[in-house]
Amino acid sequence: MSLSEFDLIDRYFRSCGAKRSDVRVGVGDDAAILECPAGTQLAAAVDSLVDGVHFPHGSPAASVGHRALAVNLSDMAAMGARPAWALLALTLPGADESWLAEFAAGMSALARAHDVALVGGDTTSGPLCVSVQVLGHVPRSSALLRSGGRVGDAVFVSGFPGDAGAGLAIEQGRLPAAGEDAAYLRERFLYPAPRVALGECLRRHASACIDVSDGLLADAGKLARASGCGVEIGYEEVPVSEALERVVGAQRARELALTGGDDYELCFTVRPAQVGRLLAELPPQRWGYTRIGTLREVPGAEVLRDGAVMSVSSSGYDHFSHA
Amino acid sequence: MSLSEFDLIDRYFRSCGAKRSDVRVGVGDDAAILECPAGTQLAAAVDSLVDGVHFPHGSPAASVGHRALAVNLSDMAAMGARPAWALLALTLPGADESWLAEFAAGMSALARAHDVALVGGDTTSGPLCVSVQVLGHVPRSSALLRSGGRVGDAVFVSGFPGDAGAGLAIEQGRLPAAGEDAAYLRERFLYPAPRVALGECLRRHASACIDVSDGLLADAGKLARASGCGVEIGYEEVPVSEALERVVGAQRARELALTGGDDYELCFTVRPAQVGRLLAELPPQRWGYTRIGTLREVPGAEVLRDGAVMSVSSSGYDHFSHA
Numbered sequence: 001m002s003l004s005e006f007d008l009i010d011r012y013f014r015s016c017g018a019k020r021s022d023v024r025v026g027v028g029d030d031a032a033i034l035e036c037p038a039g040t041q042l043a044a045a046v047d048s049l050v051d052g053v054h055f056p057h058g059s060p061a062a063s064v065g066h067r068a069l070a071v072n073l074s075d076m077a078a079m080g081a082r083p084a085w086a087l088l089a090l091t092l093p094g095a096d097e098s099w100l101a102e103f104a105a106g107m108s109a110l111a112r113a114h115d116v117a118l119v120g121g122d123t124t125s126g127p128l129c130v131s132v133q134v135l136g137h138v139p140r141s142s143a144l145l146r147s148g149g150r151v152g153d154a155v156f157v158s159g160f161p162g163d164a165g166a167g168l169a170i171e172q173g174r175l176p177a178a179g180e181d182a183a184y185l186r187e188r189f190l191y192p193a194p195r196v197a198l199g200e201c202l203r204r205h206a207s208a209c210i211d212v213s214d215g216l217l218a219d220a221g222k223l224a225r226a227s228g229c230g231v232e233i234g235y236e237e238v239p240v241s242e243a244l245e246r247v248v249g250a251q252r253a254r255e256l257a258l259t260g261g262d263d264y265e266l267c268f269t270v271r272p273a274q275v276g277r278l279l280a281e282l283p284p285q286r287w288g289y290t291r292i293g294t295l296r297e298v299p300g301a302e303v304l305r306d307g308a309v310m311s312v313s314s315s316g317y318d319h320f321s322h323a
Numbered sequence: 324m325s326l327s328e329f330d331l332i333d334r335y336f337r338s339c340g341a342k343r344s345d346v347r348v349g350v351g352d353d354a355a356i357l358e359c360p361a362g363t364q365l366a367a368a369v370d371s372l373v374d375g376v377h378f379p380h381g382s383p384a385a386s387v388g389h390r391a392l393a394v395n396l397s398d399m400a401a402m403g404a405r406p407a408w409a410l411l412a413l414t415l416p417g418a419d420e421s422w423l424a425e426f427a428a429g430m431s432a433l434a435r436a437h438d439v440a441l442v443g444g445d446t447t448s449g450p451l452c453v454s455v456q457v458l459g460h461v462p463r464s465s466a467l468l469r470s471g472g473r474v475g476d477a478v479f480v481s482g483f484p485g486d487a488g489a490g491l492a493i494e495q496g497r498l499p500a501a502g503e504d505a506a507y508l509r510e511r512f513l514y515p516a517p518r519v520a521l522g523e524c525l526r527r528h529a530s531a532c533i534d535v536s537d538g539l540l541a542d543a544g545k546l547a548r549a550s551g552c553g554v555e556i557g558y559e560e561v562p563v564s565e566a567l568e569r570v571v572g573a574q575r576a577r578e579l580a581l582t583g584g585d586d587y588e589l590c591f592t593v594r595p596a597q598v599g600r601l602l603a604e605l606p607p608q609r610w611g612y613t614r615i616g617t618l619r620e621v622p623g624a625e626v627l628r629d630g631a632v633m634s635v636s637s638s639g640y641d642h643f644s645h646a
Contacts, residue, residue: 042358091643122454124376127452
């Protein structure tokens with residue numbers, strides 16, 4: 001492989017993602033030079049994916065490229081921000097052209113779908129690790145924080161948490177499944193759809209928001225703690241997909257929905273008096289979200305079934321406690 | 324080790340770097356929320372350091388933290404931008420508290436020296452790799468690009484390139500040296516000083532600028548190519564430190580200065596008619612820079628000695644051609 005680092009970066013990343021007129025200098029100089037819109041604040045997030053930790057070794061390169069961007073777009077969504085620009089730090093064991101081409105294509109397709117330009121990057125040799133930084137904009141003082149919830153706020157989640165956790169288990173051979181349901185669940189892990197449009201709309205409705213990456217129960221708990229509250233989730237209210245229920249059964253499906261991880265859905269809270277307007281302006285059947293519980297005074301995150309507190313086996317994915 | 328990921332991030336990075344009033348939301352939510360000053364453009368850069376590639380395995384944690392930020396501050400300097408905020412993606416084999424404490428202290432000291440706030444981070448388990456993203460500001464349309472040079476422009480470099488390359492060789496035991504000179508050279512590798520103040524001042528003087536990370540000759544060549552020129556460097560003009568000359572001799576010192584890498588100095592060009600003003604307003608003896616050559620029409624980067632083209636052994640550090 002004779003491609004130098006500079007050629008590699010040039011070839012695959014110079015044209016990655018959307019073209020944007022607010023990019024004054026993109027990939028190729030010492031830094032990108034970018035024009036921020038007036039009246040906005042900048043939102044900035046970074047997330048890394050490590051081979052064998054955040055995705056199974058041997059995952060499709062297009063999925064790795066997609067997910068590395070998606071997890072950061074999901075952070076933008078959770079703030080109610082509109083993503084604009086991304087920077088990529090890619091560490092690769094070697095310069096495998098076909099892997100790089102697929103990786104760049106996976107990232108580029110998602111970037112274009114969200115009008116995100118890749119404006120900078122750094123490619124180095126080493127064990128496979130992908131860090132992406134996404135920058136976005138939010139109208140001044142309107143970002144959705146984790147800390148805005150109050151006791152009594154209704155708690156919602158978008159989509160079907162648990163699907164991605166099951167998809168990962170299928171990818172890893174830990175969960176036997178085949179056919180359309182398996183294909184759907186694997187897709188949900190490999191190509192998550194960050195809820196960027198929902199996040200932007202929620203600025204008008206939500207009191208607090210977090211993205212669900214470590215498991216619904218754990219992340220709802222983080223939102224509640226940041227808001228100085230606890231949270232109660234109704235077991236029967238937790239939405240599960242039909243595919244997940246068919247593959248693992250109703251009870252395991254809800255457990256996975258509560259603890260699975262890698263969902264990249266949004267968990268958000270709404271003042272009781274605002275719930276009617278939310279449901280009217282963002283019809284749940286179109287936007288795909290479900291009321292699952294309530295913020296309460298007592299600290300902690302609990303799941304209630306028929307009025308009793310359920311014990312849930314795992315409280316989310318913590319990288320070091322698994323190490 | 325029972326610290327969870329969240330506790331780790333909290334403990335060491337919540338108070339890393341400077342406090343800035345333009346940070347509306349810092350570490351701890353899904354993304355940072357930042358206020359950009361009016362009349363400026365945003366500068367954004369990312370660079371990664373991989374264990375065993377960009378620093379010797381077993382390097383002092385404080386140096387790793389310092390360098391991971393320094394290489395990005397150097398990118399800001401090369402654009403003439405003022406750094407403001409940093410985000411950190413840290414991949415660690417395990418949660419070694421004393422390593423983390425030293426790493427954070429090394430990064431924090433440099434961040435505070437440049438009034439940079441750490442506003443976001445992601446800590447994951449895996450082989451040691453540090454990616455830092457730095458965001459900064461530059462007055463609208465005044466960023467220093469690589470592409471602004473013209474044939475005839477004078478070429479300058481700051482500091483003493485080659486010192487860091489020798490320091491790395493000493494660290495790795497490839498270059499025998501001891502005493503004060505060795506200590507000075509090791510320090511220049513372990514704790515490089517990014518030329519942020521010089522970069523900001525150069526906005527009024529330079530036509531083009533690049534930071535010297537891959538070797539002076541290679542990086543001057545990149546600047547020249549981006550400017551549609553070539554570059555000639557005078558062998559005798561290349562500045563070398565007395566320490567470097569004492570340790571490796573005069574000839575090897577100049578070779579290292581031309582090809583060594585890891586310098587994080589600035590290489591910049593100035594229109595011939597502006598050189599007088601540069602020298603008057605930024606006295607070289609105070610700012611520490613040297614004229615080393617000229618942009619020319621013929622493409623390529625060459626070193627001239629007594630009118631003849633010298634052959635220089637290595638043209639800079641390319642991660643993949645070393646892999």
